[in-house]
Amino acid sequence: MSISGRKPPHPSRRGFLATAGSLVAAGGIGLTAEAATTPAPDKKRAGTPAAEPFWGARQSGILTPAQSHTYFAAFDLTTTKREDVVKLLQRWTEAAARLTRGEPAEPIPADQSVPAGDSADGLGLGPARLTLTFGFGAGLFTKDGQDRYGLAAHRPEALVDLPRFNGDQLVPARTGGDLSVQACADDPQVAFHAVRQLSAMAYDIAEMRWVQTGFSSQPPGEKTPRNLMGFKDGTRQPDQIDKVVWVGPEGPAWMQGGSYMVVRRVRISLEHWDRMNVDFQEKTIGRHKYSGAPLGKKKEFDEVDLDATDAEGNPVMPENSHVRLSHSSSNDGAEIYRRGYSYNDGVAFTAERWPPWKQGMLYDAGLLFVCYQRDPRTGFIKIFGNSSKFDMLNQFATHVGSGLFACPPGARPGGYIGQSLFEA
Numbered sequence: 396m397s398i399s400g401r402k403p404p405h406p407s408r409r410g411f412l413a414t415a416g417s418l419v420a421a422g423g424i425g426l427t428a429e430a431a432t433t434p435a436p437d438k439k440r441a442g443t444p445a446a447e448p449f450w451g452a453r454q455s456g457i458l459t460p461a462q463s464h465t466y467f468a469a470f471d472l473t474t475t476k477r478e479d480v481v482k483l484l485q486r487w488t489e490a491a492a493r494l495t496r497g498e499p500a501e502p503i504p505a506d507q508s509v510p511a512g513d514s515a516d517g518l519g520l521g522p523a524r525l526t527l528t529f530g531f532g533a534g535l536f537t538k539d540g541q542d543r544y545g546l547a548a549h550r551p552e553a554l555v556d557l558p559r560f561n562g563d564q565l566v567p568a569r570t571g572g573d574l575s576v577q578a579c580a581d582d583p584q585v586a587f588h589a590v591r592q593l594s595a596m597a598y599d600i601a602e603m604r605w606v607q608t609g610f611s612s613q614p615p616g617e618k619t620p621r622n623l624m625g626f627k628d629g630t631r632q633p634d635q636i637d638k639v640v641w642v643g644p645e646g647p648a649w650m651q652g653g654s655y656m657v658v659r660r661v662r663i664s665l666e667h668w669d670r671m672n673v674d675f676q677e678k679t680i681g682r683h684k685y686s687g688a689p690l691g692k693k694k695e696f697d698e699v700d701l702d703a704t705d706a707e708g709n710p711v712m713p714e715n716s717h718v719r720l721s722h723s724s725s726n727d728g729a730e731i732y733r734r735g736y737s738y739n740d741g742v743a744f745t746a747e748r749w750p751p752w753k754q755g756m757l758y759d760a761g762l763l764f765v766c767y768q769r770d771p772r773t774g775f776i777k778i779f780g781n782s783s784k785f786d787m788l789n790q791f792a793t794h795v796g797s798g799l800f801a802c803p804p805g806a807r808p809g810g811y812i813g814q815s816l817f818e819a
């Protein structure tokens with residue numbers, strides 16, 4: 396068995412692979428087994444900053460400038476053995492280091508009579524700024540009252556079970572997970588390829604629970620991408636990002652330098668939204684649609700002024716606008732770092748929960764909301780506990796998937812993601 400732990404395939408599949416292998420060796424795509432062992436450097440990308448560093452004190456993919464695509468996956472652990480989980484995290488770490496350099500998850504073997512440790516669909520695509528960010532759900536520590544891996548005592552207090560928020564319509568099959576992997580890359584195939592290799596390595600140890608793809612295109616010359624509602628999304632981030640994002644001495648030692656990731660799959664009623672006049676849309680968000688400026692201001696990065704009033708004495712920023720209700724000064728100073736992606740999964744039969752209560756084939760599209768913070772109780776839970784009750788945006792946004800994951804600190808060469816926990 397290869398280090399990936401992939402099992403030899405069914406004999407008939409092996410026969411197919413052998414045939415496919417000889418076609419490759421015969422020059423079908425110009426790749427011999429020998430050449431494949433050491434993939435040629437990608438000349439076009441050589442010397443460009445296309446590779447994001449993987450090793451380091453902090454995991455990448457959190458404060459890394461956002462790539463254009465994501466593939467998020469949550470896994471359920473199926474093994475009962477602690478050593479399997481360690482083995483998996485060690486394999487994932489080694490593979491992630493290789494993949495983020497633009498290499499296959501495992502060196503492609505010269506021997507074509509064994510399954511390869513990489514599916515090869517990423518060959519030649521380069522690193523594409525791939526990052527892989529790993530997280531631990533509550534189920535790694537305790538599940539159904541059981542301490543499966545002897546980790547229950549190390550579950551951080553901050554890794555709570557998220558409360559039910561007003562309006563939540565969470566689908567169990569899109570919620571939770573014992574482990575999470577978020578691949579982000581400037582090429583969707585690179586992101587999918589990475590998660591696919593990691594998932595294959597989890598054979599007999601963990602299986603995928605839910606996944607979500609996403610995209611985020613930044614117009615050239617602009618700082619902020621637009622979401623599917625047509626608004627710039629991601630303009631206002633905390634001033635002191637490090638203080639907001641990274642767990643400090645207040646957390647368990649093994650989480651210091653890590654962060655808590657909240658992920659929410661938020662379906663947006665695009666058909667409904669598109670029928671609203673732009674003035675109403677701007678009052679709902681609290682920003683001007685085309686410039687991205689706060690209401691009453693001219694430029695995107697002008698300060699948000701929640702105290703400004705108009706000639707009639709009414710607040711310029713409506714009381715139930717998204718920006719007002721999400722702002723730190725409406726939430727006892729709570730702040731989060733947002734790193735979301737739009738998603739588009741076609742259409743699905745849907746019944747709206749707000750007027751005009753339309754039913755039919757509606758877009759299954761919206762926002763894969765992702766945020767990081769040092770403690771979700773004083774971050775996401777505080778802010779969304781407030782906005783989920785009063786925000787006008789809720790007429791158009793329904794949370795259907797959810798997860799909270801403790802993302803441990805990064806790893807140094809020779810170590811692995813999660814080592815601080817398993818050796819705590």
Ligand SMILES: C=CC1=C(C)c2cc3[nH]c(cc4nc(cc5[nH]c(cc1n2)c(C)c5CCC(=O)O)C(CCC(=O)O)=C4C)c(C)c3C=C
Pocket residue numbers: 622624626627628629630631632659661662663680682699717718721722723731761762764775778779782792
């Ligand atoms: C607390 C959680 C938040 C959820 C859930 C959320 C959903 C959500 N947001 C948008 C679009 C925008 N959000 C904007 C700002 C903004 N949103 C949150 C938090 C949540 N959003 C915060 C903390 C902020 C910053 C507020 C501030 O300090 O000004 C904006 C404005 C532009 C920007 O600053 O990024 C937009 C647009 C959607 C579409 C959505 C779910 C569907």
Ligand SMILES: [Fe+2]
Pocket residue numbers: 717721
């Ligand atoms: Fe928001």
